[in-house]
Amino acid sequence: MKAIKRTLAILTCLCLILGCVSISAVAEPTGSITIQNPSHSDATVSGKTFNVYKVFNATTSGTSTSYSWYEDANGQIPFYDFFYGPNGVVEQNKENGNVMGAVNYVTHIQENQGNLALSQLAESLHTYIENANAQTVTIPTIIPPVVVGSNESSVKIPDLEYGYYLVYDNTDLSSNASAVRSAVMLTTVNKDAVVTLKANRPEIDKTVLENDGVTYGKGTSAMIGDDVTFKIETYAPSHTMYTTYNYYIEDTLPAGITLNADTIKVYINDTTELSDGTDYELTVNGTDGFKVDFTIAIDEYAIGDKLSIVYGAHVTNGIAAQAANVNTATLYYSNDPTNETSVGHTSSTANVYSYQFVFTKFAQDTNKVFMNKRLIGAEFQLYEVIGNTKKLLNFTTKQATNADGVAFTKYIVSETAGEGTINTLKVHETGDETINLTDLNYGGHRGDVFIFGLSEGTYELVETKAPDGYILPDSPFVITITDEIGVMGSVGTLSVSGTHSGSGSIVNANGRAEQILTVWADITNAPGSALPETGGMGTTLFTVLGIVLMAGALAFFTSRKRSSVA
DSSP: OHHHHHHHHHHHHHHHHHHHHHHHTSOOOEEEEEEEOOSSSSOOOTTOEEEEEEEEEEEEETTEEEEEEOOOTTSOOTTHHHHHSTTOSOOTTTTTTOHHHHHHHHHHHHHHTHHHHHHHHHHHHHHHHHHHHHTTOOOOOSSSOEEOOTTOSEEEEEEEESEEEEEEEOSOTTOGGGOOEEEEEESSTTSEEEEETTTTSOOEEEEEEOTTSSOEESEEEOOTTOEEEEEEEEEOOOOTTOSSOOEEEEEEOOTTEEEEEEEEEEEETTTEEOOBTTTBEEEEETTTEEEEEOGGGGGGSOTTOEEEEEEEEEEOTTSOSSSOEEEEEEEEEEOOTTOTTOEEEEEEEEEEEOEEEEEEEEEEOTTOOEEEEEOOSOEEEEEEEETTEEEEOOEEEEEEEOTTSOEEEEEEEOSSOSTTOBOOEEOOOOSOTTOOOOTTOOSSSTTEEEEEEEOSEEEEEEEEEOOTTBOOOSSOEEEEEEEEEOTTSOEEEEEEEEEOOSSSOEEEEEEESTTTOEEEEEEEEOBOTTSOOTTSOHHHHHHHHHHHHHHHHHHHHHHHHHHHHO
C-alpha cells in the first residue's frame, strides 16, 4: 500500500513539473506587419520582395515593456554601431551603449517627428546595412525574404516577436517613389502594424494623355506638329515638425517638345483651379520647362489633398527617332526639420514616341501573285485620316545613309506647309531590284520610301504616278499604325496593317517596337495591259488591226456618200 502511495506521489509531482514546463513553454506574444497598396497610386506590392531586419527586442509584461539588443546567431549585436559607433546617431549614453538610449532616440522620432523622419531613419539604417555588407560584415534578415505573388494588393508578415523592425523593399532600389523603407515598432500598443507602399515619403506621378483622348498613361505617340497633354499629380504631405516646409515641382521637357506656357493649369482634388501668386508660384523657363512652388500656401492644404498640374506641349521636328522622348517631373521637399536648407527629391517620367514608316514598291503579275522585283518611278501623297476628314501631310527632306552606306532621302513630317516643304514622296531609285533585307535593314534601298514623324493612327497613301508599264491604282492604300505602350512607358507592340481595293495590294506589313520603332509594308503594282505577252504580238497586233479596219470602214462610207451625191 505504501508503495502505491509513493508511486502516486511521484506521478503527482511529475504532473506538476510537466504542468510548469508547459506553462513556461507558452509562446511569447507576437505581432504582424502588413504592407498594402496605396489608395491613390498605381504602385503595387505585387511581385516585390521585402527584407525584414530586427533592430532590438521588446518584451511585454502586463502593461510594461522592456527592451534588449537583438543578437544574431553568433551573439553579435548587428545595429550597435549604428547607434553608438564612431558615427553613431545617439549622443547621450555613448560611453556605455545602453539600449534605452537607442530606444529613446527612436521613440522620440516616432512620437514627435512623424512618418517622414521615420522614413529617413529607415534609409539610414539600410545605408548602414549596405556599408556593413560591403565590408563583409553581413547583417542578417530576421526571416527569409518575403516574396509577394502577382496580382496581390497586400502582404502580411505574421508571427513576429515584439521588437523594432526595419522593412525594406529590395526590388525597387532605384526608385524612391515606389519603395517601402519603413521602421516599425511592434509592441502591445502597436501589435499589428500596417505600412502603405509609398506612404512614407512625398509622391509624384507624371503621365501623358494617350491617343484615345481620355486615358492618361506613362507613354503616347505623336506626329510632328501635334500637341500633347501632360499631367503631374502629388499629394500634400504632413509637415507638422517643420517651421518652414519647402514643396515644389520642376518639370523638364526633352529636345523636340516645347512647352505651351499659357496652358499650365493647377488644380486641387481634380475640381478647383488654383491661382498663381496665391496658391502657388509659377516660374516658366522659356519653352524648356517650368517650376510650380507650393511652399507659399503649403499650410493651407489638408494632408492628402491632391495637387495636379496639367499643361500642353508641342512636338517639333527635333523630336528623337528610335527612342523615347522622356519628360521628367521632379518633386523637391524638405527632409530635415533641423535644417531648413536640406531638401530631398523624387522624380517621375512620361514618354512620347514618334514612329518611322518604310514602304517599298514591288511588282505584281497579272494574277496578283507577289514577285520579288523592286520598282522605281512611283510617286505618292500621304494623308492623315481623322474621322471623316483627311489632311494632306507635308514634308521636309533629310539626307541619310542606309545600312550599306548608300545615301538616300528621308522624308520628315513638317509641322506646317510652306516654303521648303513638299507633299510628293518619291521612291529611292538606285540599288538591287531583288535585294533581300534583314529585319533591321529597312529603308534607303531601291523602291523604298522612308518617312519619320508619324503617330499611331490611320493614313491614306495615294499613288499619283505609277512606274512605267504599270497600272496606277484607282483607290488609296489605307494604312493603320497601332501601338501598345506598357505601364512603365515603353513600347511593347508596334504594328501596321493595310487595306486596298483595286489593282495592287499591301503585303508583308509588320513592325519593330523595341529595336527601331519602325513599321513597314510592301506595296505592289500590277502591270498595265499595254505590255505585250512574251512569244507573240499580244494586244499590239489587235490594236493595229483595229486601226486598219476603222480606216477601211471610214473610206468605204466616204466613197458611198460621194457616189450617192453624184
